[in-house]
Amino acid sequence: xxxxxxxxxxxxxxxxxxxxxxxxxxxxxxxxxxxxxxxxxxxxxxxxxxxxxxxxxxxxxxxxxxxxxxxxxxxxxxxxxxxxxxxxxxxxxxxxxxxxxxxxxxxxxxxxxxxxxxxxxxxxxxxxxxxxxxxxxxxxxxxxxxxxxxxxxxxxxxxxxxxxxxxxxxxxxxxxxxxxxxxxxxxxxxxxxxxxxxxxxxxxxxxxxxxxxxxxxxxxxxxxxxxxxxxxxxxxxxxxxxxxxxxxxxxxxxxxxxxxxxxxxxxxxxxxxxxxxxxxxxxxxxxxxxxxxxxxxxxxxxxxxxxxxxxxxxxxxxxxxxxxxxxxxxxxxxxxxxxxxxxxxxxxxxxxxxxxxxxxxxxxxxxxxxxxxxxxxxxxxxxxxxxxxxxxxxxxxxxxxxxxxxxxxxxxxxx
Numbered sequence: 001x002x003x004x005x006x007x008x009x010x011x012x013x014x015x016x017x018x019x020x021x022x023x024x025x026x027x028x029x030x031x032x033x034x035x036x037x038x039x040x041x042x043x044x045x046x047x048x049x050x051x052x053x054x055x056x057x058x059x060x061x062x063x064x065x066x067x068x069x070x071x072x073x074x075x076x077x078x079x080x081x082x083x084x085x086x087x088x089x090x091x092x093x094x095x096x097x098x099x100x101x102x103x104x105x106x107x108x109x110x111x112x113x114x115x116x117x118x119x120x121x122x123x124x125x126x127x128x129x130x131x132x133x134x135x136x137x138x139x140x141x142x143x144x145x146x147x148x149x150x151x152x153x154x155x156x157x158x159x160x161x162x163x164x165x166x167x168x169x170x171x172x173x174x175x176x177x178x179x180x181x182x183x184x185x186x187x188x189x190x191x192x193x194x195x196x197x198x199x200x201x202x203x204x205x206x207x208x209x210x211x212x213x214x215x216x217x218x219x220x221x222x223x224x225x226x227x228x229x230x231x232x233x234x235x236x237x238x239x240x241x242x243x244x245x246x247x248x249x250x251x252x253x254x255x256x257x258x259x260x261x262x263x264x265x266x267x268x269x270x271x272x273x274x275x276x277x278x279x280x281x282x283x284x285x286x287x288x289x290x291x292x293x294x295x296x297x298x299x300x301x302x303x304x305x306x307x308x309x310x311x312x313x314x315x316x317x318x319x320x321x322x323x324x325x326x327x328x329x330x331x332x333x334x335x336x337x338x339x340x341x342x343x344x345x346x347x348x349x350x351x352x353x354x355x356x357x358x359x360x361x362x363x364x365x366x367x368x369x370x371x372x373x374x375x376x377x378x379x380x381x382x383x384x385x386x387x388x389x390x391x392x393x394x395x396x397x398x399x400x401x402x403x404x405x406x407x408x409x410x411x412x413x414x415x
Contacts, residue, residue, distance in 0.1 A: 006182045007133045010119045011140035013178040017079065017112065018144035020171030023152030024086060026145075026255050028164035029102060031156055031248045034237040037095045041367070042359040045234040047095070049355055050103035052230075056348040058110025063118075063341020064201035067334060071115040071122055072182050074337075078111035079172045079179070085109075086168040110344060116141075117340040120328060122184045127329045131277065134321040134328070135269040142262030142317055145255060153252025161248075205338025214279075214330045215339060217385075217392060221282050222323040223346035224378060225289050225316070230354030231374045232293075235367050243300050243368050250302075254309055261310040265317015277322060279389035283382045285319040290379030292316075297371040 033039040033047050065074045085105045092098040120133040155163045209215050240246045240254075275281065292312025296305060324343075331339040354374065361370040 006123050006184070007120070007136060009178055009182045010116065010123070011136045013075070013175040013182075014116050014137055015140035015144045015147075016171050016178060017082075017175035018141045018171075019148035019151065020086070020168035021109065022145045022148030022255075022259075023155070023164050023252075024089070024105075024168040026149050027152030027156050027248065027252045028089065028161055028168070029098070030237045030251060031161045031164075032089075032092060032098055033095065034241055035248050036161065037098065039095055040359070041234055041238055041362050043095055044237060045355050045359050047099050047102050048230075048233040049352060050099045051106035051109075052348045052352045052355065054103040054106035055110040055113075056345055056352070058107045059114055059341050059344035059348060060202055062111035062114035062344070063205055063338035065111065066115055066118045066337025066340070067201065067205075070184055071118040071337070072179060072184060074111055075115035075179055076176055078108055078115060079176045081108045082112065082172045083169045086165050086172065089165045090162045110348075114337065114341050114344050117324060117344070118337045121331070121333055121336045124185065127325075130328050131321070131325045132270045134325045135266050138269075138317070138321045138324070139263055139266035142259055142266050142313075145259030145262055147259075149252040149255040149259060153249040153256070156252065157249050201338065202341075205335060206342055208335055209339050209342040212330065214392060214396075215327065217279060217388060218282065218323055218326045218330070219339075219343055219346055221286055221385075222320075222327075222343060223350040224286055224381065225319060226347040226350035227354050228289065228293050228374055228378060230351035231358050231371055233351060234355050234358040235362055235371055238362070238367050239297060239371060244302055244305065246302065254306055257306050258309045258313045261313025262317040265314040265319075266321055268314075268318055269321045272318075272322075277325060279392040280386070282319075282323060282326070283386060283389050285315060285322065287379045287382040288315045289319060290375040290377070290382065293375030293378070294372050297368055297375075300368070 029047065029051075030044075033044045037043075039047070062074060062078075082105075085101075085108045088101050088104065089098070092101050116137065120130050120137065123133060124130060151167060152164050155161075155167060209219060237248075237251065240248075240251050244250070269276075289312065292308070292315045295308035296312045298308065299305065324340075327339055327343060328336065358370065361373075365373065
């Protein structure tokens with residue numbers, strides 16, 4: 001089918017582009033900050049904060065652009081802008097320059113992520129196929145973590161860290177060539193009119209997202225897991241350097257194993273029963289993500305770290321496509337871009353909160369204890385919302401186990 005071929009193109013573009021992005025972040029930016037510039041926890045946190053704040057701004061704009069134009073056009077333009085932003089990191093000769101240029105990179109990366117996340121509803125209306133497409137697109141992104149970090153580690157070892165940023169730029173050019181041939185499904189009447197004013201579009205997207213109990217639940221559940229990435233973004237390279245006493249290429253190796261776990265997790269989603277697409281299942285996955293993080297950083301033995309990272313990655317791989325599918329099926333097509341924009345923004349805010357506290361917490365409690373403590377809090381907090389999740393599951397319009405039944409609207413099915 002035409003939409004299937006287009007979904008494969010989107011997945012391939014995602015894989016190519018994200019391979020470069022993962023290499024640039026996990027080995028390139030982290031490598032420069034922690035090893036070339038000998039950055040402290042606070043300094044690395046500033047680098048990640050620059051990425052996060054600029055990504056927040058980029059995400060805010062991206063959703064309105066997707067709804068006004070379409071994800072294909074937004075992605076093509078964003079990839080064009082990404083090329084010089086990636087190459088500019090070669091010229092970062094100090095930590096201050098790295099912070100500034102990382103901010104520029106985050107600004108153009110956010111529209112890429114928002115556009116990719118918005119594609120499936122523009123290719124199909126069927127909830128089952130939405131789930132499969134989200135699984136496919138996310139699986140390609142997770143697979144990119146394997147190839148990207150492996151190539152990044154090899155480039156850092158055999159060429160230079162700066163060569164990673166050239167690789168990142170090249171992958172964006174290749175992704176543009178792939179995405180250019182994507183054809184979206186036929187236009188359908190908009191269920192929610194688009195305001196042709198960027199700020200009004202953004203405000204309406206935020207209002208709509210939080211006015212819906214279902215959307216609000218899945219948005220906040222998704223953001224909760226990203227809080228762990230705020231802690232890990234600032235402290236994980238120091239965990240490898242100071243706790244494990246490992247060189248930067250080890251980060252690439254471990255994240256390659258992590259990527260394998262992500263791919264396995266996302267590949268499982270299409271095979272899960274429809275009961276997995278429920279609010280309570282999402283909360284269980286949030287808790288399992290917290291436990292997986294504890295397993296990852298709970299010891300200073302590298303084999304256990306690798307195994308723990310793999311287990312955690314499987315949990316993340318299952319979690320992300322399920323949450324994204326729940327957001328898609330509960331959003332009218334005219335609002336998909338803005339809902340995904342709000343999702344991206346909350347994810348960035350979720351990262352920025354712990355990021356600001358991570359250096360102080362690491363000084364007080366230690367790097368390893370702070371990372372593991374974040375996992376404990378996440379696992380416990382998940383079940384504080386169990387009653388809310390149970391109510392959402394009990395009152396949805398379409399029962400999970402009878403999804404073939406009547407649907408009120410292709411994108412407001414309250415699944």
